[in-house]
Amino acid sequence: MRLAASSALLLACLFSFVCALSIGAVQVDFYDVWLALWSYDNTQLAQKIVIELRLPRTVLAFLAGAGLATAGLILQTVTRNPLADPYLFGISSGASFGVVLLLTLFGMQSALAMSGAALIGSVCAMCLLLLIAYHKGTAQIENMLLAGVALSFLFNAFTSLLLYWSDPQAVTAIIFWSLGSFSRADWMWMWLPAVVVLSGIMTVVCFRRHLNALLLGDESAVTLGVNVHRLRLGMLLVSSLITAVLVAACGGVGFVGLMIPHIVRFFISQARVLGMIVTALSGGLLMLWVDVLARIIIENQELPIGVITAAIGSVFFLSLLMFRKRAANI
Template sequence: MAIMSNHGVALIIALLCAVFSLFVALSFGAAPTSLADVYHSLTFSSEASFTSRIIIELRMPRTLLAFLAGSGLAIAGLILQTVTRNPLADPYLFGISSGASLGVVVLMAFVGIGAGIVLSAAALIGSLVAMGLLILIAGSQRNAQVESMLLAGVALSFLFSAFTSLLLYWSDPQAVAAILFWTLGSFARAQWPSLLLPALVIITCTVIMLGFRRQLNAMLLGDESATTLGVRVHRFRILMLILSSLITAVLVAMCGGIGFVGLMVPHIVRFFISQGSSVGLLMTGLVGGIFMVWVDVLARSLLANQELPIGVITAAIGSLFFLSILYFRKRQLVGK
């Protein structure tokens, strides 16, 4: 009961922090806005002023998209780390994000920028191709499937990035700047209608993953133990990879390439809550959303009248986090 109570308190605190972050983030931007203006705009107690329109029509969709992106990528990273039992697993490192980016860049380079659903379909195709190649390469070595999956993912990530760079080299110079900025990650395209698809996909996939929480717990014990407990390991791993690919594809189509979120956030949450619990999955989504909201604030605030790409900031933070994990794991091995 004490553990459940502590988990419940942690979840409530994370939820309050998420609401607070979403509220405060609406006050940051090119136009000076106070928290009082944000409150009056959200409660509709003021007339439809210019400031209220900025908050409701521009900043709020962007902030909500940032929260959804952080939540989705963090949950996708947690699932990948669980089914592969690899603490360094991440949609970006597994090549899923690069494959989705390649699918969108192919569409944008040869057809032009299409509607949101078309971009999401292209990203989904690219991520499924990446996932299929990943399973084909790693699955051919059944005894070393988990160990070889990360290496295959890194190789595929570099391969898809090379094809993306080649397409950018051949594209119209006027379109390269927009495509390049998009590939580095941005929430600038956020609009109210475009939030429906990522919200629906993330909520649906999260509910499905919560329904399979017992199987996910069994996967943490190893393939043999999970099989003994009645889990069809290979089929279940593919299902989880498909769900992670679906989340990543939709978010890449909306926001571009944003890496390392799925690597960092599950490790941060793991310090406070066990990995296999339902609360742990929900906490991972909340902490990921909070993290991405403040990264977006940082991207809009660091330089005056300019916006830094989101992927540049997450890559800088994530690289340091990645190296820190490797360093502490090495020290633990040496200590043993």
């Protein structure tokens, strides 16, 4: 049953990928998409749209969804908090602040420089989070989410201050980027998010037994021979790296890391390799259709990705809180 469901999910991802290449302001037939993928002819306008415009953004959308879902799974596991998310933990806000600081002060827009700035910002946010949450050498897990929300507001305030002092013409481009978009996708730097996301997924799979031990509690994990502090710090850095690179590539996209692990957890255990892979595939599947919605929901305009994910994620977050409240009252 699990294998059949996983196969169905994989087929859904492939079908959605083809749909994402076909649907847009200019409708492209599935046959033309097939021809573009297997025998590209740059003299054909439809094939040129598929390969040069839609294919890189579709690949980036899938990588972003898979990476953010994996980052959310990491945070929820190492903190044992089902509400953990890169967006709520301030990691995404810290990465956004680093990129905005780079753009406003130096005007550098290369993918590598933006990824480095985002990584520095996210690591700073994570260091502040650990500094607040750690007390006498142990992590106060219950305080991490509250500290993350506070840091998120702090970095957002700094970002707004930078935008207030910036050139008005640059502010529009920065704000559109910060709301999330896959329109900047380019084959020249696509290798960076691909390597980081795939490496992050492989790291989670390789350390799955250590992470499963961590779910039992710090004391139980120590008795099983797990170095809890080193594992938690390492996984937090992996989550920060994934988030930073994706924020630099497509801006701030929130709530994906919160929703997907919860949805997958209803159907399959994420303690297994299959559950971790399904989480990544489900995140990619969600972002493929979010990108399609962003392109077609308003005619001749592109809606920011972050607006759609924030709307969906907010409803999911409130529903999750209500569900937990009702479960506690039973």
